[in-house]
Amino acid sequence: MAEIAKPAHGSGGDHDGETRRDFLILAAGAMTVVGGAAAVWPLIDALNPAADVLALASIEVDVSPVEVGQAITVTWRGKPVFIRHRTAEEIEEARAVPMEDLIDPATDESRVVEAPWLVMVGICTHLGCVPLGQKPSEPKGEYGGWFCPCHGSHYDTSGRIRKGPAPLNLVVPEYAFDDETTITIG
Template identity: 60%
Template sequence: MSEGAIAAAAGAEPTKRDFIHIMAGAMAVGLVGGIAWPFIDEMNPSADTLALASIEVDYGKTPLGQQIVVKWRGKPVFIRHRTPQEIAEAVAGDSADLRDPARDEDRHKPGMAEWLIVIGVCTHLGCVPTFGGGKYHGWFCPCHGSVYDTSGRIRSGPAPKNLYLPDYSFLSKSKVKIG
């Protein structure tokens, strides 16, 4: 222990050296904070991403059996107007041996089974699947052969997870807010 620290611990008056050490420490903390802040601030989402944190989409004119694709947070989102046959196939798939188990009723809002909203990015390598391909009449990723059913659940291929569900809420009979 230095002589000044011993004196300070013993209740003696602080010295000029103690003041210099405290000021040097405070300046070092300030300098490190000043240097680190731009790097920390860079991790915040950009302004254009924050602007797209939520979007409102008019889905009312989407015909039965069709889907619209919107961009949300830089990713495609599929808003699918499912037919009764597509819904029946999805419900029948509830009892199948699924890699990522999920019931069809858990993948849409209650009472809105005809509308399925999923993030349109394959969970294998991030490709964008197309609708209508594959054995299960849902989405097919042509890059590596992942096949999703009409509920967006993975049924075959290398993808480990179902198509992700974004946070969304229906605002009216023809508008949905995603995000």
Template identity: 65%
Template sequence: MALSTTDVDISAIKPGQSVTVVWRGKPVFVRHRLPEEIADAAKVNTADLREPETDTQRAKKPEWLVLIGVCTHLGCVPLGQKPADPKGEFGGWFCPCHGSHYDTSGRIRKGPAPSNLPVPPYQFTTDTTVRIG
């Protein structure tokens, strides 16, 4: 199980859409980001962040973001995957349990969560496939 992988076909994920897959029993968010989401993430001053990471450190390809979808506060699954979900004050994800707000790069921006949504190990094996793990 420690070496398990999950392959995700990303060919049908349109810009602005997100899917949730399972890897090692955890939800993983795969988001095909819009140009404005990428721009919003890139312009953040990392000195202002609780856990400073640039967007380029978190996304191997700017248009694709892959995150473990577990709030770093108490392990809830944040909202923001569905179009009608609240995405918080920074357009990414929102954990309503205690009010953590994540930006379009999955970085914690407000609330009690101590760290960013983790980026799992992943690679693009083809133009349309991402291997997580």
């Protein structure tokens, strides 16, 4: 029987076909990746916040009408934010609490930017209820701060959890004073 002669490795034949095939596979793979990214990008971009949501990312609050001992509630990102102009007694009481008495230890100084003003998100850290205590007629709980009647969480004059099922203090959002009477939250 006669043998079929195969061309030498470097003489063209199968080697050129493999080189072209490798290039076509690589080019097709690259185009698939680019095409996939182009198809997915609009979906990813749609997950970005809308312009109206970005507008609510920060708010300015004029606190000049809030007298010592009074509190206001503003809405930021759909959540109530409590702003209280605390009395000297409330500040002194908050700072006198030993850290070992707190469920979620935090100093009063770490929770405020300027001492008489306390700014925090007014949502109970247990199940998301809105605690009472912003209005003079509302119960303030056993520690003179806020009280969540749904499950009995008591917060002190610094918004720290003192009694009840809530595991954490009321959240302090990022905020800064633009001047003596304007606070920017967010």
